Amino acid sequence: MTSGTPTGVTPGAAEGGFGPNEPVVVNLGPQHPSTHGVFRLKATLDGERVIDADMIIGYLHRSMEKLAEERTFTQNIPFTDRIDYLAAMSNNLAYCLAVEKLCGIEVPPRAQAIRILFAELQRLASHAMANGTFANDCGAWQTPLFHMFRERERILDMFEMTCGARLTTNYMRIGGVAFDLPPELLPALRSFLDDLPGKIEEYRDLLLGNEILVARSRDVGVIDAEGAVNASLAGPVLRATGVPWDIRKADPYSGYEAFDFDIPVGRNGDCYDRFLVRMEEVRQSVQILEQLIDNIPGGAWLAELPLHLRPPEGEAYARVESPRGELGFYVVSDGGPTPYRFHCRAPSLINLTALREMTIGGTLADAIVTLGSIDIVVGEIDR
Amino acid sequence: MNLPAAEWYDLRDLNGISRLITEWVADWGPDWLASILTGVIGALGVLAIIGPTLLILIWLERKVIARMQARIGPNRVGPVGLLQPVADAVKLILKEELAPRAADKWVFFLPPVLIFVPAILIWGVLPFGPNMSVADLEMGVLFLVAISGVNVLVVFMAGWAQNNKYALFGAMRVIAMSISYEIPVVLSLLALVFFTGTLSVNGIVLWQQANDVVLFLIFPMSALMFLFGSTAELNRTPADISEAESEIVAGYHTEYSGMRFGLFYAVELANTLAISAFFATFFLGGWWLWGLDQWVPSWLILLAKTGLMYFVFIWLRGTLPRLRLDQLMSFCWKFFVPVGLVFLAVAATQRTLLIELGWDPAVALPIYAVINWGIAGAGVAIYARTAASPAQRLPSRPVMARGRLGGLRAARELADAGSGD
Numbered sequence: 001m002t003s004g005t006p007t008g009v010t011p012g013a014a015e016g017g018f019g020p021n022e023p024v025v026v027n028l029g030p031q032h033p034s035t036h037g038v039f040r041l042k043a044t045l046d047g048e049r050v051i052d053a054d055m056i057i058g059y060l061h062r063s064m065e066k067l068a069e070e071r072t073f074t075q076n077i078p079f080t081d082r083i084d085y086l087a088a089m090s091n092n093l094a095y096c097l098a099v100e101k102l103c104g105i106e107v108p109p110r111a112q113a114i115r116i117l118f119a120e121l122q123r124l125a126s127h128a129m130a131n132g133t134f135a136n137d138c139g140a141w142q143t144p145l146f147h148m149f150r151e152r153e154r155i156l157d158m159f160e161m162t163c164g165a166r167l168t169t170n171y172m173r174i175g176g177v178a179f180d181l182p183p184e185l186l187p188a189l190r191s192f193l194d195d196l197p198g199k200i201e202e203y204r205d206l207l208l209g210n211e212i213l214v215a216r217s218r219d220v221g222v223i224d225a226e227g228a229v230n231a232s233l234a235g236p237v238l239r240a241t242g243v244p245w246d247i248r249k250a251d252p253y254s255g256y257e258a259f260d261f262d263i264p265v266g267r268n269g270d271c272y273d274r275f276l277v278r279m280e281e282v283r284q285s286v287q288i289l290e291q292l293i294d295n296i297p298g299g300a301w302l303a304e305l306p307l308h309l310r311p312p313e314g315e316a317y318a319r320v321e322s323p324r325g326e327l328g329f330y331v332v333s334d335g336g337p338t339p340y341r342f343h344c345r346a347p348s349l350i351n352l353t354a355l356r357e358m359t360i361g362g363t364l365a366d367a368i369v370t371l372g373s374i375d376i377v378v379g380e381i382d383r
Numbered sequence: 384m385n386l387p388a389a390e391w392y393d394l395r396d397l398n399g400i401s402r403l404i405t406e407w408v409a410d411w412g413p414d415w416l417a418s419i420l421t422g423v424i425g426a427l428g429v430l431a432i433i434g435p436t437l438l439i440l441i442w443l444e445r446k447v448i449a450r451m452q453a454r455i456g457p458n459r460v461g462p463v464g465l466l467q468p469v470a471d472a473v474k475l476i477l478k479e480e481l482a483p484r485a486a487d488k489w490v491f492f493l494p495p496v497l498i499f500v501p502a503i504l505i506w507g508v509l510p511f512g513p514n515m516s517v518a519d520l521e522m523g524v525l526f527l528v529a530i531s532g533v534n535v536l537v538v539f540m541a542g543w544a545q546n547n548k549y550a551l552f553g554a555m556r557v558i559a560m561s562i563s564y565e566i567p568v569v570l571s572l573l574a575l576v577f578f579t580g581t582l583s584v585n586g587i588v589l590w591q592q593a594n595d596v597v598l599f600l601i602f603p604m605s606a607l608m609f610l611f612g613s614t615a616e617l618n619r620t621p622a623d624i625s626e627a628e629s630e631i632v633a634g635y636h637t638e639y640s641g642m643r644f645g646l647f648y649a650v651e652l653a654n655t656l657a658i659s660a661f662f663a664t665f666f667l668g669g670w671w672l673w674g675l676d677q678w679v680p681s682w683l684i685l686l687a688k689t690g691l692m693y694f695v696f697i698w699l700r701g702t703l704p705r706l707r708l709d710q711l712m713s714f715c716w717k718f719f720v721p722v723g724l725v726f727l728a729v730a731a732t733q734r735t736l737l738i739e740l741g742w743d744p745a746v747a748l749p750i751y752a753v754i755n756w757g758i759a760g761a762g763v764a765i766y767a768r769t770a771a772s773p774a775q776r777l778p779s780r781p782v783m784a785r786g787r788l789g790g791l792r793a794a795r796e797l798a799d800a801g802s803g804d
Contacts, residue, residue: 024548032632138705139703139704139705140704141448141701146452146453146454210703212704212705212706214771214775215710216705216710218774218775218777219774226791242782242798243789244789262783262784262785264783270774273781276781
């Protein structure tokens with residue numbers, strides 16, 4: 001250093017440089033290309049190897065759980081869109097299920113079918129995003145991401161034709177859904193389902209068989225089944241370790257018990273398995289939609305409810321299998337028009353807790369891949 | 384050399400113009416002026432070629448990548464977006480150039496300029512035609528190798544001076560990787576040098592012309608080593624770890640903004656173009672194409688081959704993920720270096736047989752090609768089998784639960800059932 005005071009380097013640099021083997025602290029984020037939002041990973045590195053990883057969250061905290069206590073039960077539905085903005089439908093569904101449980105509302109069969117339809121479409125969209133960004137984190141320069149966006153775009157178009165919004169849909173209502181299916185939706189869905197299996201095969205060829213991707217993600221970010229269960233992980237991150245746990249099977253909601261689909265699980269619990277499980281879940285979702293598309297019952301799509309909903313005093317917890325794992329809403333009512341307590345069990349937050357365990361010992365590049373494979377949504381972590 | 388003494392207006396050999404001017408100066412001026420003038424004309428010629436080519440290449444790269452990514456690409460500025468690179472350059476020039484307060488001032492300002500030096504010098508030994516290179520050095524290959532090594536120093540200066548950890552990481556990775564990958568590149572070129580018996584770049588082209596064969600067919604492994612080694616030295620996918628965007632933001636030029644960044648970017652493309660041209664020269668016959676060079680300007684043939692190789696680089700970038708530093712290193716040291724040494728011995732042996740025993744090249748070269756493809760294929764197959772870890776050999780299909788549901792016990796049952804498959 002010839003001039004200036006070195007700032008932002010490890011203390012000790014000014015007094016004659018780094019000591020031998022002194023670890024370097026690198027902040028990945030809050031502004032960083034691969035933190036998927038404003039999330040900060042403070043990595044302590046020994047060379048390229050991560051010896052400690054500190055997760056710092058809270059940059060996107062919007063105090064939703066407190067704000068929700070000031071709004072009526074129906075007014076809280078838009079909040080759930082914004083908790084996980086990549087899976088708004090699933091969040092809508094989980095919250096509505098919780099309130100319906102609280103009030104004992106019976107949802108009409110047509111509404112249930114429509115809910116499954118959109119929840120599965122949302123899973124497709126979210127997994128497309130997750131797999132695309134994961135490939136991006138592995139260094140495949142945007143190509144898989146854009147190809148998956150092409151598929152996701154068609155799903156978002158279907159959302160738009162149904163409820164007018166693409167990301168923050170605000171479509172589900174307590175007791176059903178806001179609008180009936182538009183006439184052009186089912187043909188669009190039909191052609192989408194016809195195209196998708198071919199596209200999935202394309203992605204398998206491009207990504208799953210790619211030696212570089214295998215080399216980058218196999219044996220990286222490993223967590224075993226016991227560790228995953230102990231950390232109460234859920235969703236693809238848990239299933240990648242080999243635990244066959246899916247809320248759609250374990251605690252069926254909204255009529256999932258009528259559908260035939262399988263749970264894919266991984267073998268090794270590494271990043272590649274998480275990717276693999278998501279790829280296979282896309283196919284299972286297509287299978288569910290294929291069974292659903294010709295069997296949507298007629299009738300009402302919204303239950304008859306009082307305009308001002310005042311649930312009885314009590315509490316309810318409902319959970320769904322969101323694309324990221326077990327998404328639960330816990331709602332407490334004191335008999336008034338607004339919830340007394342509104343809590344969200346966000347899968348991203350809980351899956352993220354295992355990141356430290358997965359990253360330590362790997363390289364910096366592995367840490368990025370691992371973070372990408374957990375598929376976090378920062379809006380859900382911070383709420 | 385091979386062409387009949389070309390007239391100055393002969394488009395097949397632009398050297399005629401330069402010679403005409405030099406001779407005209409030599410008529411009335413001192414000799415040193417004539418030789419300096421030749422150099423200046425050559426340098427201006429090189430700049431005149433790579434400058435506009437770069438602008439087109441930036442557009443081309445963005446357009447091709449966009450098509451690969453199911454996008455349209457730039458299409459707003461000028462016809463089909465052709466002026467986009469110009470607009471980018473104007474934007475970069477107008478941008479404020481920031482320097483971190485803690486940066487080492489001189490070492491920070493110099494690299495964007497210094498990095499241009501090897502990028503221009505490297506073109507000096509490239510033969511655009513039989514007589515068309517700025518300096519047809521006797522040891523042109525050595526010059527090429529030496530010049531491409533200078534980059535490392537400049538990049539490290541840049542990475543060090545910014546006082547930024549990402550930049551330092553990027554620079555460290557460049558050094559580790561470039562120095563390692565220089566060895567396979569040199570080994571691959573050395574095999575060619577052994578075999579053709581010349582260190583001159585033009586000599587290698589002339590050898591290919593004399594034997595009516597492109598060296599890619601005889602030394603496929605050297606071609607692969609040169610290609611992959613250059614992607615590592617150029618920091619392009621799949622070896623772009625020094626500026627891995629998803630990991631260390633922009634690598635060694637993280638803190639450079641405005642035109643300083645623009646220079647790094649331009650040099651990167653110019654180097655890619657140069658390496659494409661040298662690959663075309665060494666392995667695809669350069670300006671020569673089975674007699675077509677008698678009818679078409681030789682520099683156009685070289686340009687076409689260079690474009691082909693550049694497309695390959697774009698293609699790789701649009702398709703492949705990135706390897707990790709340690710994987711790249713082990714690939715270099717555990718595969719490329721041994722295989723390169725094997726091929727060095729092979730090239731030496733084959734050359735000796737050709738010269739000492741007086742074998743007929745028309746018979747021997749096809750046999751050599753078959754043998755060398757065989758060795759290369761075997762080498763790749765052996766490495767592919769031994770390099771993958773047990774986990775990497777796991778099937779790329781998940782286990783299906785088939786009705787099992789639950790926690791750890793179900794997981795164990797599934798694992799037992801899965802291992803029985």
